Amino acid sequence: MNASDDESDRAREGSSDATPGGLPDLRRPGELAFTLFLVVASGILLWQAYDIAGFRRLSSPGAIPMAATGAMLLTALLVLWKTARKPLTTDESLRVAVFPGPVVLMALMLVGYGLLLKPLGFLPTSALFLFIAIKLLSGRSLLFSLGISLLALAVIWLVFRMVFTVLMPAGIFPEAEMVQFFRTLLAGAR
Amino acid sequence: MSALMDFLTVFTQPQLLLLVAIGTFAGIYVGAIPGLSVTMAVSILISFTFSWQVYPAISLMIGIYMGGVYGGSRTAILLNIPGAPSAIATALDGFPMAQRGEAGQAIGITTVMSFFGGLVGIVVLALAAPMLAGWAIRFQPRDYMLLALLGILLVGSLSSGSLLKGIFAGALGIAVGAVGMDPLTFTPRLTFDQPLLRSGINFVAVMIGLFGVSEVLLQLHHIKTPAVRQTISRIVPSWSTIRRHLPLSLQSSGIGVVIGALPGTGGDIAALMAYDHAKRVTKKPTRPFGKGAIEGLVAPEAANNAAVGGAFVPMMTLGIPGDAVTAIMIGALFIHGLNPGPMLMVDNPHMFWFIVGALFSANIFMLIFGLTGIRLFVKIVEIPRAVLIPMILLLSIVGAYAVNNSISDVYWMLGFGVFGYFMRLYGYPLGPVILGVILSRLLDDNWRRAIISVREDPVRFFNGVFSSPLSTVLLVSVILIFVSQTPLWRMAKARLFGARNA
Numbered sequence: 001m002n003a004s005d006d007e008s009d010r011a012r013e014g015s016s017d018a019t020p021g022g023l024p025d026l027r028r029p030g031e032l033a034f035t036l037f038l039v040v041a042s043g044i045l046l047w048q049a050y051d052i053a054g055f056r057r058l059s060s061p062g063a064i065p066m067a068a069t070g071a072m073l074l075t076a077l078l079v080l081w082k083t084a085r086k087p088l089t090t091d092e093s094l095r096v097a098v099f100p101g102p103v104v105l106m107a108l109m110l111v112g113y114g115l116l117l118k119p120l121g122f123l124p125t126s127a128l129f130l131f132i133a134i135k136l137l138s139g140r141s142l143l144f145s146l147g148i149s150l151l152a153l154a155v156i157w158l159v160f161r162m163v164f165t166v167l168m169p170a171g172i173f174p175e176a177e178m179v180q181f182f183r184t185l186l187a188g189a190r
Numbered sequence: 191m192s193a194l195m196d197f198l199t200v201f202t203q204p205q206l207l208l209l210v211a212i213g214t215f216a217g218i219y220v221g222a223i224p225g226l227s228v229t230m231a232v233s234i235l236i237s238f239t240f241s242w243q244v245y246p247a248i249s250l251m252i253g254i255y256m257g258g259v260y261g262g263s264r265t266a267i268l269l270n271i272p273g274a275p276s277a278i279a280t281a282l283d284g285f286p287m288a289q290r291g292e293a294g295q296a297i298g299i300t301t302v303m304s305f306f307g308g309l310v311g312i313v314v315l316a317l318a319a320p321m322l323a324g325w326a327i328r329f330q331p332r333d334y335m336l337l338a339l340l341g342i343l344l345v346g347s348l349s350s351g352s353l354l355k356g357i358f359a360g361a362l363g364i365a366v367g368a369v370g371m372d373p374l375t376f377t378p379r380l381t382f383d384q385p386l387l388r389s390g391i392n393f394v395a396v397m398i399g400l401f402g403v404s405e406v407l408l409q410l411h412h413i414k415t416p417a418v419r420q421t422i423s424r425i426v427p428s429w430s431t432i433r434r435h436l437p438l439s440l441q442s443s444g445i446g447v448v449i450g451a452l453p454g455t456g457g458d459i460a461a462l463m464a465y466d467h468a469k470r471v472t473k474k475p476t477r478p479f480g481k482g483a484i485e486g487l488v489a490p491e492a493a494n495n496a497a498v499g500g501a502f503v504p505m506m507t508l509g510i511p512g513d514a515v516t517a518i519m520i521g522a523l524f525i526h527g528l529n530p531g532p533m534l535m536v537d538n539p540h541m542f543w544f545i546v547g548a549l550f551s552a553n554i555f556m557l558i559f560g561l562t563g564i565r566l567f568v569k570i571v572e573i574p575r576a577v578l579i580p581m582i583l584l585l586s587i588v589g590a591y592a593v594n595n596s597i598s599d600v601y602w603m604l605g606f607g608v609f610g611y612f613m614r615l616y617g618y619p620l621g622p623v624i625l626g627v628i629l630s631r632l633l634d635d636n637w638r639r640a641i642i643s644v645r646e647d648p649v650r651f652f653n654g655v656f657s658s659p660l661s662t663v664l665l666v667s668v669i670l671i672f673v674s675q676t677p678l679w680r681m682a683k684a685r686l687f688g689a690r691n692a
Binding site for chain 1: 352354355357358361362364365368372374375377378379380382403406407410411413574575576577579580581583584585587588591592595597600601604607608611612614615616617618626630633634637638641642646648
């Protein structure tokens with residue numbers, strides 16, 4: 001019973017392009033609002049695309065953007081028309097199907113990550129992010145969460161910083177000094 | 191005879207062979223990690239290998255390329271996150287198979303079919319390069335444009351959902367790809383007068399957002415359900431399974447080589463096209479497509495690796511890149527004082543045969559590493575979701591940041607992640623968005639070139655289309671795919687065959 005519930009829930013959520021989710025005959029909670037958003041956004045984009053060069057020439061820089069945004073507006077309107085006529089599902093709520101606790105939590109944490117990345121730097125922000133996320137999602141002990149998050153961070157940092165030499169914002173952590181320290185250590189060993 | 195010696199260069203020098211092996215191994219993991227793309231790895235390698243000789247540099251890059259195209263399939267199967275764009279189609283049936291606990295079988299068949307496809311690609315590159323190039327040279331701008339449209343529409347028709355939503359997604363992708371300064375006239379497009387938008391929206395950020403973050407957000411719905419334990423019982427597929435799918439893999443490899451040989455279009459489009467082809471020709475799939483059909487793995491995986499060989503055809507014969515990676519390799523050859531183009535084959539045939547040899551050995555290494563290292567790899571999915579989800583999010587952030595070292599790319603990635611989450615909830619396919627973004631530039635350039643060449647006269651444009659068999663075929667295919675998805679087709683079919691079926 002439980003398994004079949006899970007199965008039907010997954011079918012509604014787009015797991016792949018071949019099975020993009022949604023329901024053919026019913027409207028999911030929030031679907032109408034999302035479709036309305038798409039219509040308005042497409043409209044604004046079409047207006048912006050018209051602004052590029054108007055209807056001057058078929059080869060103008062605005063031709064393809066206008067065709068694309070026009071197709072967006074047209075299809076969004078057709079989808080809106082179809083969606084509005086479908087009855088709402090009765091077995092799910094906006095709170096559970098669209099905005100369950102963990103999703104809202106992680107979305108907020110991602111926003112927080114983006115805000116803190118520049119001032120705090122990559123390592124402290126990521127450590128904080130991993131720790132809080134793992135602690136809240138797993139519900140395991142503080143020590144477990146701390147250990148796992150630091151281990152995960154160490155691996156990610158090693159791969160990106162050392163192998164791919166990706167430079168993340170350093171912030172308050174003396175990252176460059178640390179790398180230099182290890183380099184001198186290794187050079188000294190030779 | 192001299193060609194054979196050049197072909198064997200890589201096998202006679204252990205150092206080169208080792209570099210190909212390292213490259214292939216690294217490529218598999220680079221391809222598998224979402225956000226780390228082959229394109230990115232190869233471009234970084236150019237700066238690493240700047241001071242190297244040309245053969246070692248090319249050996250390493252070819253290894254990464256071959257391994258990376260294959261590696262993307264692993265995360266596609268195990269996590270439903272294509273590690274590389276060429277694995278988008280692989281996730282469609284690979285992930286459902288993993289959910290059933292058949293991850294080992296899925297990876298095994300993917301590996302063998304990738305090897306097979308790669309082999310076909312290399313053989314075609316070696317045998318038919320001049321012939322194929324002679325055919326591709328006749329492509330007109332309008333043909334490229336039609337091909338791009340065809341590609342986007344194909345993903346729309348791929349979806350089991352509404353075609354309207356598929357077209358919306360494709361059009362959105364084209365619009366996103368058009369954001370920024372127009373490369374021809376330097377007019378700002380869809381920038382809302384924001385300086386930030388002038389350089390455009392990074393497509394890697396869009397891809398990581400749509401396929402990484404949105405998937406993770408959806409996975410949070412099921413945070414309580416235990417991770418699917420992937421039982422990897424048998425990896426090497428049985429001979430009968432391989433033999434059964436051999437005809438399809440041969441056809442798919444053919445599609446892969448042709449798409450790969452077309453300038454600009456690489457393994458990603460080849461894989462999607464082959465998937466669509468498999469969907470249409472397979473009368474009795476092992477399971478319905480999208481629910482774990484083996485055919486849905488065979489086709490894209492044979493095709494995307496066949497496209498690697500294909501992509502070298504225009505690169506070696508015309509100096510036109512077959513895809514993004516070969517574009518970077520043209521840059522690498524340039525740095526090393528070689529000028530890829532029609533004269534390279536004449537002046538420096540060693541280079542061509544060396545590349546064929548390196549590709550061949552990379553293909554063999556891919557098979558070896560693919561069939562042996564899986565148990566270790568699969569451990570990733572046995573990590574509990576509560577740990578895996580924050581890690582994937584962090585990887586996505588680093589990946590999006592790393593492309594341009596820019597925080598705004600991280601915001602784009604997160605924004606598209608949330609948007610993709612809603613798209614998934616309400617039945618919009620995500621593949622067309624990415625395809626639209628990738629092909630936007632190609633579509634735009636070639637539309638304008640085509641329409642300028644007929645002095646902006648639509649009548650002359652269509653006259654031109656119908657005077658060329660190639661353009662006609664392409665246009666008719668676009669229309670057919672479009673019509674076959676509308677009620678019109680069903681009505682026509684019912685009228686034609688209705689009496690017999692009723």
